Each structure stands twice: as C-alpha cells, then as structure tokens.
Amino acid sequence: MVLRMTNQREIILKELQRSRQHLSADELYERVKKSMPRISLATVYRNLETMSEAGLIAKLEISGRQKRFDYDASHHDHIYCLQCSRVDNIEFDRDLLGQTSPRSAKGYQITGYRVEFIGICASCGRKNSQRSQAGNKKSNG
Amino acid sequence: MVLRMTNQREIILKELQRSRQHLSADELYERVKKSMPRISLATVYRNLETMSEAGLIAKLEISGRQKRFDYDASHHDHIYCLQCSRVDNIEFDRDLLGQTSPRSAKGYQITGYRVEFIGICASCGRKNSQRSQAGNKKSNG
C-alpha cells in the first residue's frame, strides 16, 4: 500500500502540472509518450487513478464527457466549452449557494453538490464570429 | 424528418412515464422487453435520443455516470445517490444562484450552469445504519 514514486508516475504528474490544463488520460498519454515512448495507456490510467485517490491531483467528472484530470487538487468549480470540451477553472461565490441549498431532500442525506458552468470558450467564440461574418452574404443554415 | 409514433416509441415513452423514475437505457430496455420481447437495445437508444431532441423527455448527463432519462422534460435539478446511483429531482432556489453566478469568465461566454446534488438516498442510509449497528460490537474497518 506504500506509494512508490516511479519514473512513470513522476513524468505523468509533471506533465499534468506543466500543462496547466485539464487533460484527459489519452491527451496526457500522447504528451508523456514523447519522453517515455514505451509507456502504456493503462499505466497512465492507473497512475491518474492512484494519484487522485492520494489527493495529489483531482479527477474531474464532467457530465456526459470523458474524465479529465486537474493538477490542482483543491476544491473548486469548472466551466467547460460546449464546442471543444475544453475545461477551465471558474470562481464564484460558492458559500452563497451553500447557504441557500437544502440540507436534505426526499429522504436523502446531502453530502455535497457540484456546479458546472457551460459556455463557449474564447477561441471557439472567435471562430464562430469569423464564420458568421463570412456567412453573412449567403444564408445562415 | 416527421416523427412517427411507432409501437416501440410509444411503449418506451409510456414505460418511462409509468416508472416515475430516472432510468438508464438498459433499465428501460429490460422493462420494455417484457411487453415487446424482440425490441433491440439500439432501438431504445435511438428513441430516447430522438424523443429527448424533440423535447418529449430529458436526457440527464450526470458526472461520470451512465446517462439517464427523465419523463419530465421541464428544467429542474437533480440529486444522485453516491452508493446506488439512483437519481431524484431536487428543488432549490435556482434564481439565487443565477443572480450571483458570473456572466463571463476567462473569455468564456457563459450559456448556462448545472447543479448536481450528491448524497445518500433514504434506502442506502437505512442499510448503512443497520450495518453499523451490527458492526458496533466489532471494529469499524
């Protein structure tokens, strides 16, 4: 049960931190392969799981999407892009929601809540407005 | 593009409504099979997709879990059980969150947000307290 700091584990963790993004297992695998070509995807999955259990990183489970991993294990909320699935941190007054949210409902004992913001990221927004500019003279189907 | 009300579609819809629960595609498939044994799981998936696009039902995408479908298509929030994955409706003051939540962040144009409550449902809570009663005389590992 003692956690060993293997080469693989270290590289995965460093790559995730270096990215400053919320990467999926396969994105991370592609990056890590560059410095360790024989690493397997299963190892990446196993280590991400282990490290998120150990609290070194956080596992993000966004509705209906591939899991992503966060170099920042502290509790915070996220926003994701409808178009490209990119995930970023978001800050808002979580306490206020905590005050107004119910403590129990329908016999449930409530242990927590998750807030996901949904939107269009800067780069997709830019692409969209370029596209609609171009399409202006034609129709917009 | 015209929606046909086939036998399959009707049975799926009625079964979902009758259940008054938030069922997954395969749970629904098992129920529907009783009155229509030759129906295929693909048909269930296709119809759930079609009907949620048409606004007849709602598709629930809960973090890191199988999709579930809601006979009530109106917008409301949900709570799910950590132990058995059961999903129920929950009511809370959504407007208040709307007022305090940001309208944009990190270049994102925010189009919505989703709140998920997490907890232990009544029946799992009961099981747990029975178990801990029984385990009281021993240790609690």
Added chain:
DNA sequence: CTTAGTGCAAACTGTTTGCAGAGGG
C-alpha cells in the same frame, strides 16, 4: 528480497452505426 508497478493484449461497459428489410402515414 519483497511487493508495488509496468507493458501488453484482451476484456468490458455504454453507446453508435451500417445494412437490409418492415411498417407507419
């Protein structure tokens, strides 16, 4: 040395798709 961790391939879960034939309007 011991036992956690690895690479590989194969399994598994949830969901989607291509196809030829069926049936709703």
Added chain:
DNA sequence: CCCTCTGCAAACAGTTTGCACTAAG
C-alpha cells in the same frame, strides 16, 4: 408508395484487468 424506423451484428470510445516481468525501497 415512400421514407422513417427497426433488429441485428459489428464497431466504437473510454476504461479496466489478468498476466508475467521489472524495478523501487
């Protein structure tokens, strides 16, 4: 009649697992 819908099987994406071998402590 047409064209949407169906059942089936096969494909697919993301993730997990069994196994024999490797390496960290």
